[in-house]
Amino acid sequence: MIFKKLKNRYNVIILTYILVFVVILFRLATIMIVQGEEYREQAENRIIKTIPLPAARGEIRDRYGRLLAGNRPSFTVQIMKNEVIDEKINEVSLKLINILEKNEDKYNDEFPIIFSEEGEYVFTYDLEIQNWKERNDLLKAGTAQEAFEMLRRRYGIEETDPGEVQQQLIRAMGTVPITISRQPFQFIEEMRKEQWLQSYNITDKELSAYEAFQIVRNNVYKIPEEYSDVEARKIMVVRELLRKQGYLQYQPVRIAQDLSEASVTEIEEKIMSLPGVNIAVEPVRYYPEDQRAAHVLGNLGKISQQNEIDKYVRELGYLPSDIIGKTGIEHSFEETLKGQDGSQRVVVDSRGRLIKVLEIEDPIPGDGVYLTLDANLQRVAEETLEEVLKTLQAGGTYEGRWGTDRLVSRWGPLDNATSGSVVVTDIKTGEVLAMANYPAYDPNLFATGISSADWNSLMPENERDPLAPRPLTNIATSTAIQPGSTFKMIVGLAGIEQGLSPNYRILDRGFIQVGGHSFGNWLWNQSRRTMGYQGLHEAIADSNNYYFYSVANGYDYGSGRYLPIKMNTDILTKYTKMFGLNDRTGIEIQVPRERSGGVPSxxxxxxxxxxxxxxxxxxxxxxxxxxxxxxxxxxxxxxxxxxxxxxxxxxxxxxxxxxxxxxxxxxxxxxxxxxxxxxxxxxxxxARWSVADTMNFAIGQGEHSYTPLQMANYMAILANGGYRYNLSLVRKTQSYDGESITEFPPELVERIELKDYKNLDEVNYGMYLVNKTGSARSYFRDFPIDVAGKTGTAQRSGKIPPVDEIQYLKQHLRAWGVSEAAVEHKMAQLMEENKDNPRYEDESFVMREAIKALNPRANLDQFKRDYDNYAWYTGFAPYDDPQIAISVLIFQGGSGGYGAPIFREIVAEYMGLNTVVEQDGIMIENRLTP
Structure with a gap:
C-alpha cells in the first residue's frame, strides 16, 4: 500500500518536503539547544573587521639602483569610525590621547584652538600669522595688505603689480603666506580660519578663540561638563579627525603614526576599553642618506591646502589623513609613487584579538622612480660644496684630494658665504647627474608630519636678509642672478659669428668713459694695470672686460674705430636666447616653480x-x-x-x-x-637702452638673471656642438614586480642655429686656457685632466639688513647726533600727520623718517655691512672629449675662482680618479699622472 502511494508523484513531492523540513528542524534544534551556548558566545564576542593594508610608497633610486628613498614598517593607531559607540567616543578619545602623550608620541592634532602658556585660548591660525610677523619684523602691519606693502618697500621691489611683487618676494623670502586673489589681500591662515568656522556653521568671523571653542564643545560635540576644557580639547582632537573623514565610515582614521613600543603595548593591554581602536603596521617613508639630494627628492606632508583636498581626496580618493609629496620628485611623481591600498577581512574577539583571517586583498606597492642622479657624485658635490663654504667662512685652506687651495680674499674671511649650489649634467642627454644645495635639510623630518620645533629650525635666522641661509630653498631651480663673466663666451661667439676673427686683437687701455660713467677692466679697477693686446682666446682666459665691451658695442675702443662687423643688442639677445637662458630647462621638479631667468631688454x-x-x-x-x-x-x-x-x-x-x-x-x-x-x-x-646698458650686458651684469640649472645647460650646449636638451632628473619608472617600465628618453629641443659650429671650438679653447694660463690656473696646476672653465663674479649691491632694524637704529643714534627722546617725539608727530598713510604703520620706516628729519645728512645705513659678490665657476670636462657640464654658485663668495675646487673635485670623482684599486697587494687610489 505504501509503495503504491509512493508511485504517485504528488506523494513523493510531499514526502520530500517533509524530510527536508525535519532535517531543518533537527539542525535548528542542534544549533539552538545543543550548540546554542557556543554560538551565542561567538555572536557576542567575535567581530568581523576589515583592516586596511596601506601600500608601500614606491622607492626612489639613483641611476645605478642605489636607494635614496624607501620604506620601513611602523606601528599606527587607528580608529574605525563605524565601530565607535557614540556614548563611548569621549572616553575612548581621552584615554588614547593620554596614552600617546604619556609616552611622548606625536599624534595628528588638527584642532585649531590651543591653550597658550598663560592659559589663553588661541587660534593656531592667528598664532601662525603672529609668529610670521615676528620673524619678519612686521608686527606693526595690521592687515595682510599692509604687510605686503611693507615687504615690497623693504626688499626694494619697484614693481607694483601684485602678482609680480609676490613672485619677487617669494624668490627673496622663500614663502609669503598672503593671497592676492582677494581684495583686500588676506593671510592664507585667515582664509583657513574662515573655512574652519564655516565648516561648523559659525558665521561670526570675529568670535574669539574661547567663544569658538565653547560653541564647538557644547553645541556641536556636546561634551559633558564633567570633562575639563583641557580634557575636552583632547577629545575634540580625535573627533575633528573623525569628522573630517566624512561619509567614509568604513575607512580607518589614522590618529598617530610611528608609535613607540611603550604606546603599542599599553594600547594592546587596554584594547577592551578602547572599542574601535586598532593597531596596524604601516610603511613609513625613510631616507637612508638623510640630507642627500633632499631638494631633488622633496618632502612629504599632510593634505592641508584646499587644492590638495580637491585633487587628492575628492578626485583621486585619498584618505584625508594620507601623507602626500609636497615638493621635489615626491610631489611631481606622487600618483606614480602612491601605490594601491589593500585590505584584510578578519574575525576578532571582544578583546580585539585575531581569531581568523577570512580574506586578504594585498596592497600593490607604488612604482619605483629611477633618477638620473649618481649618488656618489651627488655625495661628492654636497660634501665639497659644504667644505669649501666653511673654509671661505673661516678664511682658511681647503685640502681636497686633488689640490690644496688658500681661500682667503683681500678683505679677510668671507663669513657670509653660507649658501651655494652645484649642478652637474650629462652634455649628451641633458640628464642631471648631481644637484646639490647648501644648506639642506633632512626629509625624514617630514615623513609623518613635521613638528613646529623642527619646522622653525629650518627657517632663516634673519628673515629680512634675502641671502640668509634657507635650508628649504632649492637654489639650483629657484635662484636667478647675474652670471658675471661666465656670460662672456656668448658675446665672443656672437662676435665671431658676425665675422670677427678670433685672432683680432684689441688693445686694453684700462677703462672706457661713457658719459659720466667709467667702465673699467677688472685689472685696472684693482691695480691700475692693463692687459695689452688680446684676441678672443686670451680675453676669455683673462676675463678681459675691455675686449667684451668693445665686441658688444661693435667698436674697438683701443684703436678708436668701428669693428669690421655688425653688432647690436638684438644680435646679443638672439644668441643669449639660443642657449636657453630665457626659458625654463624642462626639469621635472616644479614645486616651487622653476624660475626661467631673464635676458635684459x-x-x-x-x-x-x-x-x-x-x-x-x-x-x-x-x-x-x-x-x-x-x-x-x-x-x-x-x-x-x-x-x-x-x-x-x-x-x-x-x-x-x-x-x-x-x-x-x-x-x-x-x-x-x-x-x-x-x-x-x-x-x-x-628709460631707454644706452651704451652703458650694452656695457653691462657684455660682462653679464645689469639685468641678466639665470639659475644654476640654466647655466649648466648653457655650458653643455657649448660643449656638445650646439645641441640643446631639456634637463631631466628621471630615467624611468618601474612597477614593483618589474613588469611595467616607462622610460624617459632624452628630449632634444633643437640644435641651435649657428653660421659655423666650429666657432664653438674657438670660445671653448678660451675656456681651456682659463685653467692653463688664465684666472683659474692655480686650481688646476696638478690636475691630470684638461678641463674647460670660466670664473664669474656677479655684483650684489646693497646692505645686509639687521635682524632688528629698530634696535640697529637705536644703537647708532648718538653717531647721527640725535637723542632717543627727540626721535620718539618726531615719530609721534609724523604718525599723527600721516595717520591715513599705511606706510606709517611700519615703526622702523617711521623711525628712519624721524632721524632723517632731525638730521638730513645722516647716513642711516653706514653701519650695515655690504653684501659680498656672488661667485660662479662654470665649465665642462674633459676638454678634449666633453662628457659633463658643471655650474657652481656661491652666495657672497667674493670671487669666481673660489668655486673652482668644487668643480675640480667633481670632475675627479666622475672620471674615476678617486677609485681605489689593488696594486701589488696594496690598496691605492687610481691617480692618473699629469
Missing part, C-alpha cells in the same frame, strides 16, 4: 625704471604738494597723479613739457619744478 628696463619712479614718488609726494584750488587733495587723487607721471616714462617729454603737465595735473608750481628735474633726469632719460 628695453621693455624690462623701462618697466623697472617706471617701477622705481613710482616708488620714489610714493615715498616723496604728499597731499601738501597738490594745489587744492585745482584738485581735491585726497590720497586717491595723489595716487592717480603719480600714475599719470609714471606713464610718461616711455615718451620721455622735454623738461618744459614735463613741468607744464605737472602743473596741469594740479601740482603746486614750486613742487612741480622739483619733481620735474627728478623725473626727467633721474628716471625718464634712463
Amino acid at each position: 628695453i621693455e624690462n628696463k623701462t618697466r623697472t625704471i617706471k617701477a622705481m619712479l613710482r616708488r620714489h614718488l610714493e615715498r616723496q609726494m604728499k597731499l601738501d604738494d597738490l594745489d587744492d584750488t585745482k584738485v581735491e587733495a585726497t590720497e586717491e587723487v595723489l595716487k592717480e597723479t603719480i600714475e599719470q607721471i609714471v606713464s610718461w616714462a616711455e615718451e620721455n617729454p622735454s623738461r618744459g613739457e614735463v613741468y607744464r603737465r605737472m602743473v596741469d595735473l594740479g601740482i603746486k608750481e614750486d613742487r612741480a619744478n622739483i619733481y620735474t628735474d627728478i623725473c626727467k633726469y633721474s628716471y625718464f632719460t634712463q
